[in-house]
Amino acid sequence: MSLSQKFISFMSGFFMILFGVLVLVWQRYNISNSNDSNAYVAILWILETALMISGIQQLVYYFTMARNMVGGIYIFYKGILLLDAGLFAVALGEVPEQYGMLYLIATMAFSGITAIIHAIEAKRMQSGRWIHQMFYGSVEFLSAIVCLIFLNKGEIFEIVYSVGLFHAGAHRILAAFRPSSIVYIK
Amino acid sequence: MQEDFHYYATYCAAYLAGHTHAESLTIAYSAQFVDCCSRSLLDGVKGPDAAATTQAQGELANARTDLLGLQDITRIWASYHFLPAKLTEKYPKFRFKKWLRKYRLICDTNSELLCDTVILAKGASLQARGLAMHVLADTWAHRYFAGTPSFVINNATDFFEICTENGVPVEKTITFNHNPINADDLDEHRYTRSIYVSGENSIMNLGHGRAGHLPDYSFARYKFMPAWGEYNYIYKDNPSDYYHAFCQMVYAMKYLRGVYVNFRTDFYDWDALAVYKDKIMGILEKRQLSASADWKAFGEKLSGQEIEDFNVSKYETEYLEADKEHKDDTFLGKFFLAALAQKSLVTNKIFKSGNRLAGYSVDFEKHGFRGIADFRRLARAKRKEIEQTSSIDLDSIYSLADEKEQELEKHAAKNIDAVNDFINSVKEQEDES
Incomplete structure (x- = not known):
């Protein structure tokens, strides 16, 4: 990692954690004041923006790389569709909390299953790492089930989402400090 | 390539290059071990993480594809399985740098890096020789694919198998399924490959995943359209490529033994192997999922000794029981050192070419120890x-x-x-x- 990449990694991790804290604070504030959830609106705004950005990214990817490949035109269609979906989501006045929950459930279930597969393989190879992987995978998968049970409870969505932000943020900050260069020895 | 070539055929090549039975077994074991030395295995024997030469399926499924994750994946697959051959190539048409960086990691035969790889093993342990032979053999099997996740490079379409019916070559359409549990059906030309994911850095687009096991079968003759090939077909004649690989291995190992003073690319020990050519081509062209039994019989006939089956945990106890000071003198210790040296070399060459896809390389002599x-x-x-x-x-x-x-x-x-x-x-x- 270059210095600028380390800086970006650190700052993005820092802002993720900060946003996670804000989501929790807003959520507590809303509960105590019986208001509509600002936290949910903020998360939704993030997701919608991410959708739009990913549409733009796909278009940039098409013009810089995929344009030259066999069947690359599909990337162009994909970019247009994502951008359109993002703009549509922003234009919607209100999106039911269940949609956000379903997105989170799918992400967590997939991540949990892959971690469990890794753990099973690591155990077969007598690696001590399997316990950590199994724990992580099980927690992810169980969280997905909890979210599914409390599909109509927005608070659960906000808490789980902010915990996910803490995890991803911490990972980015650690990555910024981790030595990653390969030493060349003649 | 699979165990049949990396273990049994490498044994035959080592023996024909003049090694003893025991030396040939060590070289063959090390060549095959490159496909087994994953982080999970290293964790089990408490070996160095950075010496990983492959990633197990579970590790791949769970691999992160952020910047550091991609660099780690590229280092592993480009160093040992898809040796880059176009690092300094200038593309004839305008292309963005982002695309060129991926294109330049495409693996091919007889590259400058192959020369460096073989020379690196000169004077080193037998384990280093085995590792170098794995890398050399894979340059023939894995040519046209890159050891980094890339949709625009590694995606491939329009596969046709070229078979001979009544002495006439016939093109058969290849169909693919995506369930790794299903065995490939050679009679129906039905193979397994990774699923279509249009994400540039998806793990599904790593190496020859989109071509399934076709590059790994010595009998396969096929044509396909690679994503980078501007709608041109590539014809792949595996029996011929594998024979080239075998003859080049014998030549390279003779160089490592000191028979030749210099190692040259595009040089093969045709003469010494002429008497065995029919036998070897017979094994290579036979349509079967694994040619291990045939190679084993050939090797045993050559040396008159029994070739034991590959056992992945054969040297684990020796390594685990060795004290810290003597770990590097054990079989696995020597293999790990060879793996670290190879990764260090390839990463440095990629880095020096101005490509950061394999991460940063710090020259120990100039800057001291700064890194993993x-x-x-x-x-x-x-x-x-x-x-x-x-x-x-x-x-x-x-x-x-x-x-x-x-x-x-x-x-x-x-x-x-x-x-x-x-x-x-x-x-x-x-x-x-």
Whole structure:
């Protein structure tokens, strides 16, 4: 990692954690004041923006790389569709909390299953790492089930989402400090 | 390539290059171990993480594809399985740098890096020889694919298998399924490959995943359209490529044994293998999922010795029980050092070409130790090697000096005796006179 990449990694991790804290604070504030959830609106705004950005990214990817490949035109269609979906989501006045929950459930279930597969393989190879992987995978998968049970409870969505932000943020900050260069020895 | 070529065929090549049965087994074991040495295995034997030469399926499924994750994946797959051959190639048409960086990691045969890889194994352990042979053989099987996740490079379409019916070549359409549990059906031309994911850095687009196991079967002759090929077909003649790989391995191992002074690319030991050509081509062209039994029989006939089956955990206990100071002297210890050296070399070459896809490389001689801690082991081993070499030189110089001194003393003693004899004879003459 270059210095600028380390800086970006650190700052993005820092802002993720900060946003996670804000989501929790807003959520507590809303509960105590019986208001509509600002936290949910903020998360939704993030997701919608991410959708739009990913549409733009796909278009940039098409013009810089995929344009030259066999069947690359599909990337162009994909970019247009994502951008359109993002703009549509922003234009919607209100999106039911269940949609956000379903997105989170799918992400967590997939991540949990892959971690469990890794753990099973690591155990077969007598690696001590399997316990950590199994724990992580099980927690992810169980969280997905909890979210599914409390599909109509927005608070659960906000808490789980902010915990996910803490995890991803911490990972980015650690990555910024981790030595990653390969030493060349003649 | 699979166990049949990396283990049994490598044994045959090593034996034909002049190694003994035991040496050939060590080389073959090391060549095959490259496909087994994952992080999970290393964790089990408490080996250095950075010496991972492959990623198990579970590791891949769970691999992160952020910047560091991608660099880690590229280092592993480009260093040992998809040796880049176009690092400094200028593309004839305008392309964005982002695309070029991926394109330049495409694996092909007879590259400059292959030369460096074989030379690196010169004078090193037998394990390093085996590892280099794995890399060499894979340049033939995995050509046209890159050892980094890339949709625009590694995606492939329009596969046709070229079979011979009544002496006439016929093109058969290949169909694919995506369930890794299903075995490939050779009669129906139905194979397994990774699923279509249009994400540039998806793990599904790593190496030859989109071509399934076709590059790994020695019998396969097929054509396909690679994503980077501008709608041109590539014809892949695996029996011919695998025979080239075999002959190049024999030549390379003869170089490593000191039969040849220099290693040249695009050079094969055709003459020495001419008598075995029909037998080898017979094995390579036979349509079967694994040619292990045939290669094993051929190897046993060559050496007259039994070739034991590959056992992945054969040397684990030796490594686990060795004390810290002597771990590097064990079988696995030597393999890990060879793996670290190879990764260090390939990453440095990619980095020096201006490509950051495999991460950063720090020159130890210029900047000291700055990087992943596991490489300290390699630095320590190199220092030990230099000390041993210099101590051997000093010893030989001292012993030569001792010999010369003794010779001089002998001469001096002889001279003194001669002088004494002369003095005595003069005295005797004086007395007589």
